[in-house]
Amino acid sequence: MKGYVFHGPGEAAWEEVPDPGVMEPGDAIVRVDAVTICGTDLHILGGDVPDVRPGTVLGHEAVGEIVEIGADVRSVRPGDRVLVSCISACGRCSYCREGMYGQCRGGGGWILGHTVDGTQAEYVRVPHADLSVHPLPASVADEDAVLLADIFPTAYEVGVLNGRVRPGDTVVVVGAGPVGLAAVATARLFAPERIVAVDVATARLEAARKLGAEAVADARETPEQLIADLTDGLGADVVIEAVGLPETFEMCTRMVRPGGRVANVGVHGRPATLHLEELWSRNITLTTGLVDTRTTPTLLRMAAADRLPTAQLVTHTFPMERMQEAYDVFAGAAETGALKVVLGGPQREVVPVGEA
Incomplete structure (x- = not known):
């Protein structure tokens, strides 16, 4: 064969x-x-x-x-x-x-x-x-x-379930590749208030819209400000990292609100910095995982x-x-x-x- x-x-x-x-x-x-x-x-x-x-x-x-x-x-x-x-x-x-x-x-x-x-x-x-x-x-x-x-069990388990998406949440998915798009689709099952997709590819952001993202943002244009504007400055309830780069991981930690959840799905090949000097007092939950x-x-x-x-x-x-x-x-x-x-x-x- x-x-x-x-x-x-x-x-x-x-x-x-x-x-x-x-x-x-x-x-x-x-x-x-x-x-x-x-x-x-x-x-x-x-x-x-x-x-x-x-x-x-x-x-x-x-x-x-x-x-x-x-x-x-x-x-x-x-x-x-x-x-x-x-x-x-x-x-x-x-x-x-x-x-x-x-x-x-x-x-x-x-x-x-x-x-x-x-x-x-x-x-x-x-x-x-x-x-x-x-x-x-x-x-x-x-x-x-x-x-x-x-991709669907990975997005659902490691992103949506680990991130504990709940009705009324603001959910940000960073990375609109296949797993990120599956996270957009399965996050909708929990009736969040809004889902925002972040990527650099216009075509992928358009695909995210068709799958249910209410807003999209170019990762090169300070999406943190869009999330702040949408949430009265608080940040997102759940941020799902679906890229696997140090830059995108650190971006996720800047977009989450106090008491919020960051669910890392991306496969990281390089070290990423966890800024505990900024996060230690904010009651952030960070999850990682291999799909089960x-x-x-x-x-x-x-x-x-x-x-x-x-x-x-x-x-x-x-x-x-x-x-x-x-x-x-x-x-x-x-x-x-x-x-x-x-x-x-x-x-x-x-x-x-x-x-x-």
């Missing part, structure tokens, strides 16, 4: 790799029908995740069909169409028993495309399959379902009921063999307007950002 193989910072290729097989009783082998590319994959290629070994197949999000299972797998069987979660969970360790699957100490957590071969291939071995794949309703299309493998995917079943039910705007985030589709082109388009989002690219499944016309 073929897979997209990491060979070191800046080097990867779609090439022949060995077919996966069942190695443990809890494994499932999935024929991959649709995958997407994550910003974390770009961080790996940029050298920001040094524990990914050269020779690893990248990717941690997929939709496909079960073709083989280990002796201990009970929740799925060959022929089932499933969502492959970005997080694998043993279900037995103390963290899994608390629903903190991202911190699994039983051989799970974020392993696909990280410490074991991932999903950007024709087939993938999924460890701990009983808790790491989810049967899919026929009503949810592949390109919609694959967005529930990572404990809300994936809920999000799947919402997608089946057409209550999540998944299709609006897919801007480009490709056949699997054009993986390198898809990476180039995704990495060059400033020029291409890419939000999420999906590989596999039916191809369709590119949808301009903000017009979905």
Whole structure:
């Protein structure tokens, strides 16, 4: 089979790799029908995740069909169409028993495309399959379902739920990339007074408006002043950081009100300064986190009921063999307007950002 193989910072290729097989009783082998590319994959290629070994197949999000299972797998069987979660969970360790699957100490957590071969291939071995794949309703299309493998649970759990968004809140989402846009969409479920999106790309800000942001701000034009004007100088109740840069993190801490919450979602490759000399007396809550995917079943039910705007985030589709082109388009989002690219499944016309 073929897979997209990491060979070191800046080097990867779609090439022949060995077919996966069942190695443990809890494994499932999935024929991959649709995958997407994550910003974390770009961080790996940029050298920001040094524990990914050269020779690893990248990717941690997929939709496909079960073709083989280990002796201990009970929740799925060959022929089932499933969502492959970005997080694998043993279900037995103390963290899994608390629903903190991202911190699994039983051989799970974020392993696909990280410490074991991932999903950007024709087939993938999924460890701990009983808790790491989810049967899919026929009503949810592949390109919609694959967005529930990572970006929607990440935005919802690490951004909206950790930030404790409540009715009447002012919510600011810094970064209108795919995860930031998913945070805009899922924050609306809690009836905040307003959602403000901050980014540097006009097209992404327009996409945020279409997903429910009442106001948008260019990150280069002191958005802190806009938030102050909207809140009588207090600041936002919740600020969600969805970029992963020192500048954007520090911006978030300047926009939050006393007693407010900053929920960091972005993947940081460089140190960021926490200005405790300014924040210590303001009763600020700061949260960080790796997604646990404990809300994936809920999000799947919402997608089946057409209550999540998944299709609006897919801007480009490709056949699997054009993986390198898809990476180039995704990495060059400033020029291409890419939000999420999906590989596999039916191809369709590119949808301009903000017009979905």
